[in-house]
Amino acid sequence: MSLSDRRKKKDFKSEKWNLNDKLRRRSIIKLNNYMIKVCYIITKLELGGSQKVALHVAENINKNVFDSFVVTGIGGVLDSDACKNSRLYQLKNFVREISPLRDLKAIFKIYLILRKEIPDIVHTHSSKAGVIGRIAAKLAGIKVVVHTIHGYGFNETQNWFVKRFYVFLEKFCALLSDKLIVVTKEDIKKGLHYKIAKEDKFVLIRAGIDTAFYNDFVPNPKFKERLGIDKNSRVVVTISPFKPQKNLKDFIKTAFLLRSRFKDVIFLMVGDGEQRKELEDLIESLNLKNKVFMLGWRADIAEILKASDIFVLTSLWEGLPCSIVEAMCCSKPVVANAVDGVKEIIVNGETGFLIEPNNYAKTAEKIMYLLNDETALKNMSAKACNSIGQEYNISRNLKQHEELYLKLSW
Numbered sequence: 001m002s003l004s005d006r007r008k009k010k011d012f013k014s015e016k017w018n019l020n021d022k023l024r025r026r027s028i029i030k031l032n033n034y035m036i037k038v039c040y041i042i043t044k045l046e047l048g049g050s051q052k053v054a055l056h057v058a059e060n061i062n063k064n065v066f067d068s069f070v071v072t073g074i075g076g077v078l079d080s081d082a083c084k085n086s087r088l089y090q091l092k093n094f095v096r097e098i099s100p101l102r103d104l105k106a107i108f109k110i111y112l113i114l115r116k117e118i119p120d121i122v123h124t125h126s127s128k129a130g131v132i133g134r135i136a137a138k139l140a141g142i143k144v145v146v147h148t149i150h151g152y153g154f155n156e157t158q159n160w161f162v163k164r165f166y167v168f169l170e171k172f173c174a175l176l177s178d179k180l181i182v183v184t185k186e187d188i189k190k191g192l193h194y195k196i197a198k199e200d201k202f203v204l205i206r207a208g209i210d211t212a213f214y215n216d217f218v219p220n221p222k223f224k225e226r227l228g229i230d231k232n233s234r235v236v237v238t239i240s241p242f243k244p245q246k247n248l249k250d251f252i253k254t255a256f257l258l259r260s261r262f263k264d265v266i267f268l269m270v271g272d273g274e275q276r277k278e279l280e281d282l283i284e285s286l287n288l289k290n291k292v293f294m295l296g297w298r299a300d301i302a303e304i305l306k307a308s309d310i311f312v313l314t315s316l317w318e319g320l321p322c323s324i325v326e327a328m329c330c331s332k333p334v335v336a337n338a339v340d341g342v343k344e345i346i347v348n349g350e351t352g353f354l355i356e357p358n359n360y361a362k363t364a365e366k367i368m369y370l371l372n373d374e375t376a377l378k379n380m381s382a383k384a385c386n387s388i389g390q391e392y393n394i395s396r397n398l399k400q401h402e403e404l405y406l407k408l409s410w
Contacts, residue, residue, distance in 0.1 A: 036409050037067045039119040039142075041110065041133035043096050043126050045076030046241055047271070047297050049322035050150035052078075053207050054125040056394055057401050059085045066405065069117065071110055071133070077297045089113050096128055107136045114140035120409055121146060127153035131169055134176040144408045147173065148181040150207070151319030151340060152190060170196045178408055183207040183320035184341030203404060207320045208397030211388060214329035219306035227295070227307075234265045235308040236367060239301065239323040240315070242273030247337070249282055250314040250360040256286045257364040262371055267292045270304060305330040309377065310370055316357050318342055325392050328352075333380035335366045351384040 040058045045051050055078060058068045069087035072079075073094035082088050093105040114122065114136060121144040124133035130147045137145045154166035174180060174197040181203050182188050188202045224231045236255075240246040248269065255267040269279075269292065276294070283292050298304060301323075305311070311327035313336040320341035324334050328345070334352035336342050346352040353366040370377045390396055 035067045036065060036121065036405060037069075037117065037119040038121045038123060038405060039069055039071060039114065039117060039137075041071045041122065041124045041129045041136075043094060043129040044073045045078035045082055047077045047299075048241060049207050049319070050125045050148070051076070052209075052322060053148070053150075053397065054123075055082055055086065056208075057123075057398055060398055062402055065402070069119075071113060072129075094129075094132070103132060107132050107139070110136035111140050114142060120144060121405055123148070126150060127166075131173055134173045138176045145177050146179050146181060146404070146408070147177050148183070148205075149187050149191070149319065150183060151317055152187065152196075154194075155317040157316055167194050167196075170194070174201065177201070179203050179404065181205050181404075184344050186340050186344060187319065190340075205397060205400045205404070206391050207322050207325075208392055208394035209322050209325050209329065211325075211329055211390075211393050214302055214305070214326055215385070217302040217306060217330070219303055223303050223307050227293075229266060229293075229307075230264075232264065234262070234371060235268060236265060236310045236312055237268040237270065237304060237308040237327075238312045238314070239270040239304075239327075240313065240321075241271050242269075242275040242279055244275065245316055245318075246271075247314040247316045247357070248275065248279055250358065250363065251312060252279065252282050252286065252288065252292055253360045254312070254314075254364045254367065255288055255292050257361065258368060259288060259291050261368065265291075265371065268304065268308070269294045270296075270298050270301070272296050301326060302330065305332060308332060310335060310367055312363065312367070313337065313342065314357075314360070314363065315339060315342070320345070325388060328384040328388050331381040331385040333370060333377065333384050335363055335370075345387075347383075347387065351380060351387045 040054050042051060042054045058070050061068055069089065070082060071089045074090045074092055091106055091109050093102040093109065095102055110133060119142060122133060122137040122142045123146045124130045125148045134145055134147060152170060154163045180197055180201050183206055185204065188204065191197060191202060192199060238251050242248060251269065258265060283289060305327050311332045311334045313321060313324060313334065315337055316339065318340045324336060324342065324345050327334055328351065334346055335355065336346060336352065337357045338354035339357060343354060346354055348354040355362045355366065
């Protein structure tokens with residue numbers, strides 16, 4: 001930063017100012033021509049909640065104040081859209097799997113990018129990017145480092161050694177962070193329990209969606225026919241990447257328990273990933289090929305949700321899944337495992353049902369209850385929609401990010 005820029009920054013800091021007013025007033029928002037550069041780092045641009053949040057903020061942040069760019073791996077579903085709307089660096093060695101050699105190469109490459117760009121703030125998303133990105137940021141001398149925890153890298157399903165290793169990584173990287181954004185209150189509790197950081201380092205900013213879009217979306221009445229589904233069929237849907245965390249075998253087993261009871265019900269799986277082959281094999285072995293359909297990654301999520309009757313999530317751990325919020329905005333009751341942030345969205349018995357993990361028989365029981373009682377289904381659908389307030393609005397989420405960046409920068 002030049003001496004002139006430092007003086008401008010110092011002069012601006014000395015002014016008495018109200019943050020919200022500054023964000024509204026175009027004349028002052030330019031910060032005397034000093035732009036705050038923000039680098040977003042995320043492992044892979046899949047069609048997931050953390051990726052949507054990171055890209056939305058990067059693409060829609062106030063361009064009069066902030067200059068942003070994104071560092072990510074390659075091969076994500078959202079790559080092409082991100083290339084159109086963001087300044088993007090894509091690294092072939094930036095992968096989700098643990099690979100010491102490739103991880104070191106990724107750290108070095110990100111370090112070089114940061115030394116070239118010299119951002120004021122580095123903001124990392126997801127566990128792997130949080131480790132590699134924060135290490136590279138500190139090596140590059142970045143003054144402000146922020147990380148969003150979309151669920152921790154450790155969980156109760158791991159063996160003791162693996163879990164302790166990930167807890168250590170979270171603690172170490174927390175030392176490299178100025179603030180830790182969490183999307184759930186549960187993650188603050190968990191962070192304090194495992195002594196990841198002190199309470200004043202955590203900031204709660206919910207993962208937001210465009211609530212108005214989903215509330216007001218008018219579906220195509222022939223959408224089911226376009227999917228090759230009978231227009232009178234009832235639909236149970238899940239949306240998630242095909243990986244162990246999402247526990248999608250339980251979704252398929254749930255369909256198996258219900259297949260003979262409901263001839264008109266089908267099950268849709270939206271997503272893709274590493275477990276696709278074994279999930280396909282399970283569907284075939286249970287003779288469910290005419291009941292369970294894999295749709296792959298889709299951009300028309302609102303159409304799919306509006307065409308569905310019940311949303312299901314069988315995850316073993318989560319942050320705050322945007323898919324549940326989207327489903328509830330579309331007036332769909334949710335049957336989901338009672339893990340982490342899921343427990344903060346669903347009111348059990350009112351807006352959906354919370355199930356203990358790995359109990360797919362109970363999941364099937366609650367779905368059966370809703371399918372058999374149309375009045376209960378309608379009541380729960382209405383309550384689900386009404387329960388999603390401004391706390392989950394993407395515009396509020398964006399404003400909270402801007403306010404935090406300004407606070408940390410000045």
